Amino acid sequence: MNQLPVSLSSQPVSPFNLFGPFSRPVTLARFGLIGLVTLGLVACGGGGSDGTNGTNGTNGTNGLISLIETSVEPVGTNCQFGGTRIQSGIDNNDDSVLQTVEVTSTEFLCGLSLSAFDGLVYSADANVDGMRELFMTSKDSATVSKLIGPRSSSGDVEGFAVSPDKTRVAVWGDLETQGEEELFVISLVDGSAPVKVSGPLVAGGEVRSDFQWSPDSSRLAYRAIQDTDGVIELYSVLADGTGNAKVSGPLVAGGDVLFNFQWSPDSSRLAYRADQTTNNVFELYSSLAAGGDNVTVSGTLVAGGNVQSDFQWSPDSSRLAYRADQTTNKVDELYSSLADGAGKVKVSGPLVSANSDVVDFQWSPDSSRLAYRADQDTAGVRELYSVLPNASDNVAVSGPLVSANSDVVDFQWSPDSSRLAYRADQDTDGVNELYSSLAAGGDNVKVSGPLVTNGDVFDFSW
Numbered sequence: 001m002n003q004l005p006v007s008l009s010s011q012p013v014s015p016f017n018l019f020g021p022f023s024r025p026v027t028l029a030r031f032g033l034i035g036l037v038t039l040g041l042v043a044c045g046g047g048g049s050d051g052t053n054g055t056n057g058t059n060g061t062n063g064l065i066s067l068i069e070t071s072v073e074p075v076g077t078n079c080q081f082g083g084t085r086i087q088s089g090i091d092n093n094d095d096s097v098l099q100t101v102e103v104t105s106t107e108f109l110c111g112l113s114l115s116a117f118d119g120l121v122y123s124a125d126a127n128v129d130g131m132r133e134l135f136m137t138s139k140d141s142a143t144v145s146k147l148i149g150p151r152s153s154s155g156d157v158e159g160f161a162v163s164p165d166k167t168r169v170a171v172w173g174d175l176e177t178q179g180e181e182e183l184f185v186i187s188l189v190d191g192s193a194p195v196k197v198s199g200p201l202v203a204g205g206e207v208r209s210d211f212q213w214s215p216d217s218s219r220l221a222y223r224a225i226q227d228t229d230g231v232i233e234l235y236s237v238l239a240d241g242t243g244n245a246k247v248s249g250p251l252v253a254g255g256d257v258l259f260n261f262q263w264s265p266d267s268s269r270l271a272y273r274a275d276q277t278t279n280n281v282f283e284l285y286s287s288l289a290a291g292g293d294n295v296t297v298s299g300t301l302v303a304g305g306n307v308q309s310d311f312q313w314s315p316d317s318s319r320l321a322y323r324a325d326q327t328t329n330k331v332d333e334l335y336s337s338l339a340d341g342a343g344k345v346k347v348s349g350p351l352v353s354a355n356s357d358v359v360d361f362q363w364s365p366d367s368s369r370l371a372y373r374a375d376q377d378t379a380g381v382r383e384l385y386s387v388l389p390n391a392s393d394n395v396a397v398s399g400p401l402v403s404a405n406s407d408v409v410d411f412q413w414s415p416d417s418s419r420l421a422y423r424a425d426q427d428t429d430g431v432n433e434l435y436s437s438l439a440a441g442g443d444n445v446k447v448s449g450p451l452v453t454n455g456d457v458f459d460f461s462w
Contacts, residue, residue, distance in 0.1 A: 079110035116166035117188035165217040214267040245291035254279040295341035304329040314367040353379040364417040395441035
């Protein structure tokens with residue numbers, strides 16, 4: 001009798017087949033793996049007689065089984081949106097429990113996204129008069145769930161912000177200790193318990209009200225008196241409460257981080273103003289989102305100079321633009337720098353008078369140019385200019401103004417960055433009309449229609 005060998009292919013079991021289509025974390029107890037089966041096919045010869053049966057062999061030792069255990073994997077570095085941790089190994093001590101030392105493989109079944117919450121979040125004193133709590137409700141019915149409230153009647157939910165991806169809400173208030181504001185995060189999609197994300201506070205410490213979600217919803221940035229009594233510093237933390245880090249650099253005695261910090265659009269860095277190096281001299285700084293690589297973005301300031309509060313990231317996150325009386329005290333001009341502090345340059349043109357200023361500015365949506373208003377060519381007359389971020393191609397965009405009392409009032413970039421629209425009393429003193437020009441100047445046209453006597457264009461939008 002001949003045996004013809006048959007090959008059995010072993011195919012890994014997909015986690016999607018094991019657990020079904022994945023929509024949220026699933027907990028599974030454990031599985032024993034099925035032993036391999038050996039098969040043989042028998043081929044018959046020419047009809048000879050059967051041989052004598054052989055002697056039974058000795059019983060073999062019982063084999064060890066393999067185990068699989070699963071557990072919920074929270075949102076974090078392993079799974080951006082959370083998922084399931086799958087661990088496997090041999091049950092060496094035969095206790096039917098996968099011990100930590102027996103784990104030989106760890107895999108993750110990650111969700112592709114968290115389903116966004118499409119209802120409403122609101123604060124109200126719904127249960128105790130004067131005590132604000134936080135609630136969520138459906139967009140089309142009063143299906144209300146309480147999210148969080150203070151532990152005593154003297155506390156309050158004082159502020160909240162829903163994450164850009166609509167999966168979580170950050171909550172600020174004295175929810176645990178009266179008068180001690182802290183920061184919490186609550187899921188809007190999976191019913192998990194609130195997590196305190198701000199770090200332990202020094203005696204008398206508090207989290208300030210101007211916390212911000214990163215654009216990608218992965219982190220929160222907040223200012224707090226957290227480590228040193230009376231000193232406000234900048235911190236960043238993951239949405240699950242881990243990775244709490246100080247983002248601002250060491251502060252000089254008396255120094256503080258000011259209120260208007262900003263996330264870069266790609267969520268990689270934070271920019272902030274602080275008197276970090278010299279007390280009461282406010283400069284612009286940038287750090288990585290999780291701390292580190294702390295650099296001074298603004299240039300050396302003249303005595304008495306400061307960076308103003310309206311600094312802006314370019315939409316592509318490569319540069320920061322800021323106004324400062326950096327070269328001449330009390331004369332605000334426009335500057336641009338790379339995010340790492342390199343490539344600092346003044347981009348506004350020479351100002352005609354010691355009393356002239358750059359008053360405001362905007363990046364183009366494609367980050368290719370900066371537009372700004374200034375009385376650059378005529379003292380007291382604010383016109384519209386456009387310039388490349390490296391300070392080249394500085395041009396006047398607005399048309400000639402009718403009188404020394406005329407001004408460009410405001411302006412907006414077109415969504416495709418090709419043109420600028422602005423309001424000005426360009427043709428008739430005291431009558432604001434709407435105009436449009438190419439981004440680099442030229443093709444200046446009035447686009448608003450005829451106005452009644454004493455009429456004006458009040459506002460506009462692309």
